[in-house]
Amino acid sequence: xxxxxxxxxxxxxxxxxxxxxxxxxxxxxxxxxxxxxxxxxxxxxxxxxxxxxxxxxxxxxxxxxxxxxxxxxxxxxxxxxxxxxxxxxxxxxxxxxxxxxxxxxxxxxxxxxxxxxxxxxxxxxxxxxxxxxxxxxxxxxxxxxxxxxxxxxxxxxxxxxxxxxxxxxxxxxxxxxxxxxxxxxxxxxxxxxxxxxxxxxxxxxxxxxxxxxxxxxxxxxxxxxxxxxxxxxxxxxxxxxxxxxxxxxxxxxxx
Amino acid sequence: xxxxxxxxxxxxxxxxxxxxxxxxxxxxxxxxxxxxxxxxxxxxxxxxxxxxxxxxxxxxxxxxxxxxxxxxxxxxxxxxxxxxxxxxxxxxxxxxxxxxxxxxxxxxxxxxxxxxxxxxxxxxxxxxxxxxxxxxxxxxxxxxxxxxxxxxxxxxxxxxxxxxxxxxxxxxxxxxxxxxxxxxxxxxxxxxxxxxxxxxxxxxxxxxxxxxxxxxxxxxxxxxxxxxxxxxxxxxxxxxxxxxxxxxxxxxxxxxxxxxxxxxxxxxx
Numbered sequence: 001x002x003x004x005x006x007x008x009x010x011x012x013x014x015x016x017x018x019x020x021x022x023x024x025x026x027x028x029x030x031x032x033x034x035x036x037x038x039x040x041x042x043x044x045x046x047x048x049x050x051x052x053x054x055x056x057x058x059x060x061x062x063x064x065x066x067x068x069x070x071x072x073x074x075x076x077x078x079x080x081x082x083x084x085x086x087x088x089x090x091x092x093x094x095x096x097x098x099x100x101x102x103x104x105x106x107x108x109x110x111x112x113x114x115x116x117x118x119x120x121x122x123x124x125x126x127x128x129x130x131x132x133x134x135x136x137x138x139x140x141x142x143x144x145x146x147x148x149x150x151x152x153x154x155x156x157x158x159x160x161x162x163x164x165x166x167x168x169x170x171x172x173x174x175x176x177x178x179x180x181x182x183x184x185x186x187x188x189x190x191x192x193x194x195x196x197x198x199x200x201x202x203x204x205x206x207x208x209x210x211x212x213x214x215x216x217x218x219x220x221x222x223x224x225x226x227x228x229x230x231x232x233x234x235x236x237x238x239x240x241x242x243x244x245x246x247x248x249x250x251x252x253x254x255x
Numbered sequence: 256x257x258x259x260x261x262x263x264x265x266x267x268x269x270x271x272x273x274x275x276x277x278x279x280x281x282x283x284x285x286x287x288x289x290x291x292x293x294x295x296x297x298x299x300x301x302x303x304x305x306x307x308x309x310x311x312x313x314x315x316x317x318x319x320x321x322x323x324x325x326x327x328x329x330x331x332x333x334x335x336x337x338x339x340x341x342x343x344x345x346x347x348x349x350x351x352x353x354x355x356x357x358x359x360x361x362x363x364x365x366x367x368x369x370x371x372x373x374x375x376x377x378x379x380x381x382x383x384x385x386x387x388x389x390x391x392x393x394x395x396x397x398x399x400x401x402x403x404x405x406x407x408x409x410x411x412x413x414x415x416x417x418x419x420x421x422x423x424x425x426x427x428x429x430x431x432x433x434x435x436x437x438x439x440x441x442x443x444x445x446x447x448x449x450x451x452x453x454x455x456x457x458x459x460x461x462x463x464x465x466x467x468x469x470x471x472x473x474x475x476x477x478x479x480x481x482x483x484x485x486x487x488x489x490x491x492x493x494x495x496x497x498x499x500x501x502x503x504x505x506x507x508x509x510x511x512x513x514x515x516x517x518x519x520x521x522x523x524x
Contacts, residue, residue: 049430071431085522095431146431
């Protein structure tokens with residue numbers, strides 16, 4: 001299932017945050033959105049997943065979600081959004097219960113996704129017992145449990161320290177290599193974008209418009225830390241964004 | 256580093272952190288009670304506290320024993336406990352329901368928050384005659400008074416707790432396609448539970464206060480009636496025996512809520 005953004009514009013009150021965004025998220029690819037802070041990247045993600053309504057334009061699903069898909073558009077949040085009163089197992093079963101999946105059927109799915117995110121030993125741990133990286137892996141496992149057609153990842157690694165971020169990036173690459181998933185990945189970290197993105201949409205500062213689409217053909221598995229070709233792309237992205245980021249930083253916030 | 260700093264003697268950095276972190280200190284609470292009661296006992300025995308000011312703790316204990324032996328204790332305690340249980344259960348249940356509704360629905364909030372603010376400061380004791388007219392002089396008016404008194408603080412605590420539930424968890428529930436009812440049951444209510452329970456602590460203490468008030472009017476048996484009778488006779492030993500029972504009741508209720516908190520809120524660590 002592909003996602004198509006058709007001339008999306010969005011305003012909060014009188015403030016225009018997004019202007020005329022059109023692009024496709026093709027099946028099996030990760031599309032990264034980068035841009036200076038306040039450019040509306042997270043808003044765009046909320047629009048794609050139906051948590052907000054666009055002022056103008058439409059978000060379209062092309063094709064049908066794969067069989068067995070419980071929640072076609074599934075988020076992974078920056079702050080993990082795990083229920084602190086449920087165990088790892090309980091947090092994942094939460095999203096299955098409403099689809100009538102309980103008991104052994106649920107246990108099978110949960111143990112599968114926990115194995116894929118290397119969490120099998122932590123099934124009965126409470127979120128407060130887990131490190132930030134582990135919490136985000138639980139959130140990713142929860143997202144995988146509903147067999148999403150498209151994963152909507154809102155700065156999933158931004159709350160983590162840089163070492164954990166590297167490790168989790170490797171995990172994401174591993175997950176994708178074993179079983180390619182479709183994702184819209186919002187980040188302000190250019191290193192993440194060049195490691196994980198098949199396509200990178202660079203947004204301008206508010207109102208956010210697409211300044212450039214960068215395609216990276218190199219397979220995810222070959223993209224190692226410090227690869228010169230990727231460094232080159234990252235530098236290109238940063239050159240494009242530097243002035244905008246500075247200008248965005250100096251803006252007064254009045255929304 | 257310059258020469259000047261090397262010549263002066265080093266001064267150890269003064270520790271200025273720590274504190275502001277309550278720790279469990281067992282037995283201290285009990286020790287405070289023991290010391291206070293010991294002072295009262297010694298004072299009344301030696302005479303520097305006159306028998307008119309304070310009754311002797313040992314006499315209060317003797318009165319208590321008398322009460323126990325004569326079987327009057329349970330004759331007074333059982334009706335009180337049932338009034339407290341029924342009244343507080345009605346008040347807390349309705350209060351939690353209304354509080355959750357206020358937390359969830361804008362119209363209910365707009366309509367009921369001013370009403371609750373208007374009835375919260377009314378001393379419920381002042382309404383006792385009204386309740387007697389509405390519900391009769393029997394048990395029903397006592398239930399109503401206690402229920403009404405527990406209702407308002409429970410409502411305020413509950414809707415505050417619902418407001419404080421992390422919105423990002425609710426967005427998460429919506430993004431996974433959970434039904435409205437599931438979000439309320441599995442995210443909103445457990446998230447509001449800490450606030451609801453701490454509200455119940457206050458509500459139940461108020462329920463005990465109102466229990467006594469209700470029993471001072473038209474009750475033959477009950478802790479309140481017992482205290483009122485002792486008070487009008489200036490029988491300080493019996494008055495204190497009654498007050499001690501109320502205190503114990505408060506401590507027991509508070510402990511019960513503590514146990515429930517540990518059970519339900521173990522996830523807070």
